Amino acid sequence: MEMTLQDERPQQLLMGNEAMGLGIVEAGCTLAASYPGTPASEILASVVAFAKETGAPVHAEWSVNEKVAFEVALANSMTGRRTAVSMKQVGLNVASDPFLRAAYLGVKGGLIVISADDPGPHSSQTEQDSRFFAMFAKVPVLDPASPREAKEMVRQALELSEKYELPVMLRPTTRVCHARQNVPCGPVALKDRPARFEKNPGRWCATPQYLRELHRQLNEKIENIAGEPGFAPLLTAGDGSHPGKCIVSSGVAFAHTWDLLSEMGLLGRVDFYQVTMPYPLNRDFVGRLASGYQQVLVLEETYPVMELQLAAAKVQGRGSKTVPGQGELTPDVLRQVLENFLALPARPPMAAGGGEATRPTLCAGCGHRAAFYAIRETFPNGIFPSDIGCYTLGLNLGAVDTCHCMGAGISQAAGFYHAYAAGGEEVPPIVATIGDSTFFHAGVPALINGVFQQARFILVILDNATTAMTGHQPTPEVGLTAAGEPGTPVFIADLVRACGVRFLRECDPYDLAAFSGILQEAEAYCRSPQGGVAVVIARHPCLLDRDARQAQPSFVMRVTEDCTGCRHCLDDFECPAMSLDEATEQVVVDAVRCIGCGVCVQVCPAGAIAAVAKEPS
Amino acid sequence: MKQQLIVSGLGGQGALTLTRLLAEAAMALGLPVITSETHGMAQRGGTVISMVKVGPFRGPLIPAGEAEVGLFLDPKNLAVHGFYLKPGAAVFVNCGAPGPYLNLDARTLAQQLGAPVVANLILLGYAAAKGGLFCDPELLERVIQGKTPPGFLESNLKAFRLGVAAAA
Numbered sequence: 186m187e188m189t190l191q192d193e194r195p196q197q198l199l200m201g202n203e204a205m206g207l208g209i210v211e212a213g214c215t216l217a218a219s220y221p222g223t224p225a226s227e228i229l230a231s232v233v234a235f236a237k238e239t240g241a242p243v244h245a246e247w248s249v250n251e252k253v254a255f256e257v258a259l260a261n262s263m264t265g266r267r268t269a270v271s272m273k274q275v276g277l278n279v280a281s282d283p284f285l286r287a288a289y290l291g292v293k294g295g296l297i298v299i300s301a302d303d304p305g306p307h308s309s310q311t312e313q314d315s316r317f318f319a320m321f322a323k324v325p326v327l328d329p330a331s332p333r334e335a336k337e338m339v340r341q342a343l344e345l346s347e348k349y350e351l352p353v354m355l356r357p358t359t360r361v362c363h364a365r366q367n368v369p370c371g372p373v374a375l376k377d378r379p380a381r382f383e384k385n386p387g388r389w390c391a392t393p394q395y396l397r398e399l400h401r402q403l404n405e406k407i408e409n410i411a412g413e414p415g416f417a418p419l420l421t422a423g424d425g426s427h428p429g430k431c432i433v434s435s436g437v438a439f440a441h442t443w444d445l446l447s448e449m450g451l452l453g454r455v456d457f458y459q460v461t462m463p464y465p466l467n468r469d470f471v472g473r474l475a476s477g478y479q480q481v482l483v484l485e486e487t488y489p490v491m492e493l494q495l496a497a498a499k500v501q502g503r504g505s506k507t508v509p510g511q512g513e514l515t516p517d518v519l520r521q522v523l524e525n526f527l528a529l530p531a532r533p534p535m536a537a538g539g540g541e542a543t544r545p546t547l548c549a550g551c552g553h554r555a556a557f558y559a560i561r562e563t564f565p566n567g568i569f570p571s572d573i574g575c576y577t578l579g580l581n582l583g584a585v586d587t588c589h590c591m592g593a594g595i596s597q598a599a600g601f602y603h604a605y606a607a608g609g610e611e612v613p614p615i616v617a618t619i620g621d622s623t624f625f626h627a628g629v630p631a632l633i634n635g636v637f638q639q640a641r642f643i644l645v646i647l648d649n650a651t652t653a654m655t656g657h658q659p660t661p662e663v664g665l666t667a668a669g670e671p672g673t674p675v676f677i678a679d680l681v682r683a684c685g686v687r688f689l690r691e692c693d694p695y696d697l698a699a700f701s702g703i704l705q706e707a708e709a710y711c712r713s714p715q716g717g718v719a720v721v722i723a724r725h726p727c728l729l730d731r732d733a734r735q736a737q738p739s740f741v742m743r744v745t746e747d748c749t750g751c752r753h754c755l756d757d758f759e760c761p762a763m764s765l766d767e768a769t770e771q772v773v774v775d776a777v778r779c780i781g782c783g784v785c786v787q788v789c790p791a792g793a794i795a796a797v798a799k800e801p802s
Numbered sequence: 803m804k805q806q807l808i809v810s811g812l813g814g815q816g817a818l819t820l821t822r823l824l825a826e827a828a829m830a831l832g833l834p835v836i837t838s839e840t841h842g843m844a845q846r847g848g849t850v851i852s853m854v855k856v857g858p859f860r861g862p863l864i865p866a867g868e869a870e871v872g873l874f875l876d877p878k879n880l881a882v883h884g885f886y887l888k889p890g891a892a893v894f895v896n897c898g899a900p901g902p903y904l905n906l907d908a909r910t911l912a913q914q915l916g917a918p919v920v921a922n923l924i925l926l927g928y929a930a931a932k933g934g935l936f937c938d939p940e941l942l943e944r945v946i947q948g949k950t951p952p953g954f955l956e957s958n959l960k961a962f963r964l965g966v967a968a969a970a
Contacts, residue, residue, distance in 0.1 A: 545813060
């Protein structure tokens with residue numbers, strides 16, 4: 186388990202997610218399923234790439250959501266084959282139903298559940314800790330400190346999973362997923378295991394009469410795993426200069442603490458444990474901490490999972506408020522904690538950056554910008570529930586009022602309608618927005634519910650023909666599999682009709698007038714006696730797709746002398762290629778950032794933006 | 803050999819490409835390396851930072867005041883990420899305005915090349931030739947040749963060499 190920086194095997198520079206993808210292929214998994222989400226997205230793409238490179242026969246899929254991914258993966262494991270399922274931490278919320286029951290019923294072929302946490306958080310709705318989820322489910326969890334450990338732990342997790350017939354979680358964090366490191370690469374273990382499903386209704390259909398016994402078996406497994414010597418914490422022993430004290434850490438907080446202690450000349454001066462399996466904690470280790478130390482400092486992200494299991498010892502950590510209760514444990518946060526715990530003179534903290542960070546924005550030419558602009562201009566007093574994806578950036582245009590979790594925008598639109606309508610109040614225009622991939626993920630049941638419950642609102646499905654935010658994974662409508670092979674496309678319009686929607690229009694939002702006209706028509710339908718949910722599919726491909734960008738006409742944009750400096754295009758259209766020249770008080774277009782989509786011509790109230798067709802180069 | 807470097811920019815300017823090239827250069831020298839990157843929504847034009855730690859480090863993040871090299875693809879970011887720099891760090895900024903750093907208007911040079919996206923490689927070439935990086939321009943050029951997809955190789959190499967020449 187000890188990870189040294191020296192290794193004779195050939196090395197590759199790999200991102201943590203790539204390292205786990207390679208680990209999945211090397212360990213002989215025959216199926217990998219996932220739904221994209223930062224910071225986990227690159228794992229499945231790497232499985233595809235490494236399987237191709239090594240000729241390993243792996244079925245890799247972008248499932249429609251994490252629950253589905255988990256269930257597909259579980260069945261592969263039930264036939265005795267090694268399996269991986271990966272997702273971001275809030276994806277595990279979606280997959281929680283099959284995940285919790287899988288702990289009771291167990292698995293056959295090794296099943297690794299990778300749930301990537303996002304302390305900070307950098308790109309998530311919460312900074313929840315998947316290790317707590319593992320503890321709640323009574324599933325062991327491994328916590329890697331680096332890309333190379335993450336890869337090694339994929340193999341260990343699968344072996345542990347097979348030994349105990351239990352799913353095993355691997356919990357990397359953003360700083361492991363998106364770190365790059367030199368990683369040793371080994372041979373691929375081609376597991377020659379045919380798929381054999383053995384029927385066992387008492388287990389695979391377990392009715393309540395069986396579950397108490399299955400729960401007993403689960404408890405027994407966890408107890409035995411807490412005694413597994415291969416997963417006991419690793420000690421870097423001190424020299425007695427800090428008697429009665431020790432530091433316990435896991436995940437990337439361990440790596441940062443290692444670097445800090447090394448820099449402070451304290452490595453090898455104080456007992457320092459790396460916990461590789463935060464749940465279940467090794468039983469002997471818990472005993473040793475309780476009897477061997479007066480003060481124990483626990484450094485972990487993001488919730489006090491180990492600290493709570495160590496309640497018998499004199500522990501300090503996030504729960505005791507010795508360590509900040511929220512946020513990432515960066516080296517700068519950890520340094521102060523270590524200085525206090527080891528009673529060292531404090532180094533004056535460095536002043537953090539004073540400058541204003543640039544906020545993210547929809548790309549120049551993004552079809553979502555046109556759609557949001559039209560929605561907000563058409564319904565200045567509307568309520569705009571939205572969802573998760575690039576289009577959450579519609580916030581910047583005042584066209585996104587809520588962003589909760591995958592699919593929630595549609596259900597919230599229905600809830601807003603009932604809130605106003607049931608009280609007999611005038612219902613404001615309600616326009617929900619959702620991306621194509623998110624619609625497939627969790628929007629369909631919400632739409633069925635909205636129609637059936639007779640809500641009245643407009644749903645705009647922003648169809649850019651990809652899952653853009655997470656790196657352009659194909660959606661079911663695109664009809665390409667994760668490996669880039671043709672699949673069977675499922676069309677959004679067909680789904681919308683099948684959900685019982687009676688008003689459906691499709692439009693390219695680049696034509697602002699036409700799009701706005703359709704929105705008004707949709708609003709009239711909602712308010713008509715037979716009205717209900719109106720759906721508008723706003724189609725414009727993501728222009729980060731080179732081919733899509735080259736396929737559309739491009740213009741040279743020019744701001745004329747008629748510009749009054751009114752800022753409408755800057756504040757309400759928010760194109761990153763436009764800014765105000767403070768000397769002339771007129772708008773200027775940055776020719777490098779502008780992609781020449783020409784939509785802003787329709788936005789300027791003074792008619793001061795001109796588009797000239799580009800000479801073909 | 804130990805060196806900690808930051809690459810600061812806006813999403814889309816190619817900070818990740820530079821991070822990766824620097825890490826590959828460390829690998830080519832047989833040095834352990836670990837980096838951290840910004841992914842997700844910030845990549846849509848927001849402020850991003852990458853860190854490269856060459857040598858026997860375990861964690862991917864650099865503490866405040868410890869970076870020995872800073873590459874700034876946008877001068878505005880000096881105010882945002884300058885606190886990571888060690889006093890006396892080698893700092894290279896993509897801008898025309900001189901200051902307490904080495905500057906090169908890589909953006910304009912890239913536009914003159916007809917490829918605005920290669921400003922990052924111009925700045926890298928400039929920094930490598932000015933000295934202060936753990937690796938020299940010859941090694942970085944070999945890494946660019948080995949790690950760039952064929953369609954981009956010519957323009958990336960041209961940009962890198964332009965940066966090297968600008969340092970003379």
